[in-house]
Amino acid sequence: MTTIKDVASKANVSTATVSRILSNDETLSVGEDTRKRVIETANLLNYKPARRKNCKSLEQSPNIGLVLTSSQEDEINDPYYLSIRLGIEMACEFYKLRINTIIRLNQDIDTNSLNELDGIIIVGSISDYAIQKIKKNKKEIVFVNFDPKLSGCDVVISDLASATERVLEHLMNLNHNQIGYIGGMEIIKDFKNNIESELDDIRKVTFQKIMHEKGLLINENVLISSDWGPNGGYQLMKEMVRKGNLPTAIVVASDPMAMGALRALHEANIKVPDDVSIFSFDDIESAAYLSPPLTTVKVYPDEMGKTAVKLLKDRINGRKVAIKTVLETDLVLRESCQYKKE
Incomplete structure (x- = not known):
């Protein structure tokens, strides 16, 4: 008998996505091509969804909402955001939580839709005003990829500060002292996608702190853009x-930015890593297939999403103490960095 896992594997999507597409979940944000591919695969494999024996238990499943600062276009341009959301969807299926509402800050928002929810997961940096408006509707909140320094709420982030320290240590061990930085700002968003403020990203803060302490900081070699995608990296x-x-080495704050940076270096006939080493962040799937393959910090956005769901489930079940979870990262050493010759 064909299972939902068979359909998901064949269609190259998560089981949660298959389930929500086949159940006509209107809150699911996927492209029409993906929706069509899943339906055609299910028909091809003659998949028949199993009938739920206990509809009452389904009705009693906790309902949660997602508040996303990223747009669907952001998810296409940067797989990082998509991976977080897919991790949330997979964990919700495992823990029998129902995603009842998805709100993107670039859309018209009716916060009344949050009234009947048991909990909310907020992905991305969001303004204090927006947080307070959401908290009026529901107190069980987990923040992902953003620490609002708010008491009583759970937080899931990656340890990017320690990762940046290790990146610089690795580059200095490769005899690099002239090190530049290319990155973006942490954008705090309000409703209707308005930008309330921009903060220095923790990678930039850590980079400048360490380089300053070692007497190696050259501010002209620290460039920032509002665009975290390939075009931002290309222009910088x-x-x-x-x-x-x-500089002989450059730290780039995201793999999509690094892709654009590599293109700009290629156009200038500057060879990587012979002329300049590049160390990036994220380890998206395409990072291993660039020319040269990208040395990068591996973060785990899908695990961030899964962890957020587990924390929210515990909260709904009565846990009172707030928990901050900081996920470790790993250095993935490929061919875009090498030892600097004297």
Whole structure:
């Protein structure tokens, strides 16, 4: 008998996505191509969803909502955000939680839709005003990829500060002292996708702190964009090349930005890693297939999503003490970094 896992594997999506597409879940945000592929695969494999023997237990499943600061376009341009959401969906299926509402901050928002929910997961950086408006409707909240420093709420983040320290240590062990930085700002969003403020990203803060302590910081070699995608990295790297005196190594705050940076270096006939080493963050799937393969920090966005669901489930079941979970990262050493020759 064909199972939902068979359909998911064949269609290259999660079982949660298959389940929600076949049940006509209107809150699911997927492309029409994906929806069509799942339905065609289910028909091809003659998949028949099992009837639920206990509909009452399904009705009693906790209902949760997602508040996403990323748009669907963001998820296409940067797999990081998509991985968090898919991790949430997979864990919800495992823990028998129902995603009843999905709110994206770039859409018109009716916070009344949050009234009947048992809990909320907020993914991304969100303003204090938006948080307070959401908290009026429901107190069980877990923040993912953002620490609002708010008492009583659970938080799931990655340890990017320690990761940045290890990146710099690795580059310095490769004899690099002239190290530049390319990254983005942490954008705090309000309802209707308004930008309330921009904060320094923890990777940039840590980079500048360590380089300053070692007497190696050159502020002209720290470039920031509001665009975390390939175009942001491309434009910043072109600017760094135009300035001259290119650092021998450059830390790039995300793999999509690094993709654009590599393109700019290629156009300038600057070879990686012979002329400059590149160390990035995320370890998205395509990082291993770039030329050269990208040395990067592996983060675990899907695990962040899964952990958030587990924390929210515990909260709904009565846990009172707030928990902050910091996920470790790993260095993935590939071919975009090498020892600097004298």
